[in-house]
Amino acid sequence: MTDEAAPTTLHNKWTLWYDNPRLAPPGTDWHEQLKNLGTFQTPEEFWSIFNNIQPSSQLALNSNYHLFKAGVQPMWEDPANKEGGKFVLTIPKKDSKTGRTNEWWLYTVLAVIGETMDASGDEVCGCVVSIRKAQDRIALWMKSCDRKACTEIGARWKKCLEVSNKTGLKYQAHKDAAASGSSFKNEIKFEV
Numbered sequence: 001m002t003d004e005a006a007p008t009t010l011h012n013k014w015t016l017w018y019d020n021p022r023l024a025p026p027g028t029d030w031h032e033q034l035k036n037l038g039t040f041q042t043p044e045e046f047w048s049i050f051n052n053i054q055p056s057s058q059l060a061l062n063s064n065y066h067l068f069k070a071g072v073q074p075m076w077e078d079p080a081n082k083e084g085g086k087f088v089l090t091i092p093k094k095d096s097k098t099g100r101t102n103e104w105w106l107y108t109v110l111a112v113i114g115e116t117m118d119a120s121g122d123e124v125c126g127c128v129v130s131i132r133k134a135q136d137r138i139a140l141w142m143k144s145c146d147r148k149a150c151t152e153i154g155a156r157w158k159k160c161l162e163v164s165n166k167t168g169l170k171y172q173a174h175k176d177a178a179a180s181g182s183s184f185k186n187e188i189k190f191e192v
Helices: 043-050 100-113 147-161 174-180
Strands: 014-019 035-040 064-069 085-092 124-131 135-142 170-173
Touching: 014 043, 035 043, 064 100, 085 100, 085 147, 085 174, 100 124, 100 135, 100 147, 135 147, 170 174
Parallel strands: none
Antiparallel strands: 014 035, 014 064, 064 124, 085 135, 085 170, 124 135
16 A cells, blocks of 8 residues: 655646737637647646746747636636736846746746735736747736735745846736737836
């Protein structure tokens, strides 16, 4: 008889998504481009997915990975996201080429699924890494625009990534993004 330990269960289930709008036929709705790469609730399930996808640095231009709580769609209009916003970390390509994007994406993902940044476990909805021509971006999506709660989480994220104090994490509201139709060209609500 063997004593096998039960797997550790994460507090929430999470789903990893991928999209690349450049590969979609013209006229395809954005949500139809999303590819579900898997849902997990244990560290073992997470690593079985994460270790079998391309590192973010090897994704095609304009590609994105989205990691969200299971049941939450990675879009502004989702009920869990619509009143919230996101912190955005911009990574210049010179830093991305040194592996910084991969490193910060992994640290962000581990902090999100381990719920180390959000004391309530309810404020963080997910995170996104976006590969672009001039820079890469990592965004931490929140359920609200509550300045106090979001600022505390942003400060924890910044500490987790060990980014310079000169590096600002800028917070943008999803309502502004939905109104403008742009993910990143919106008013900065506050900065950490």
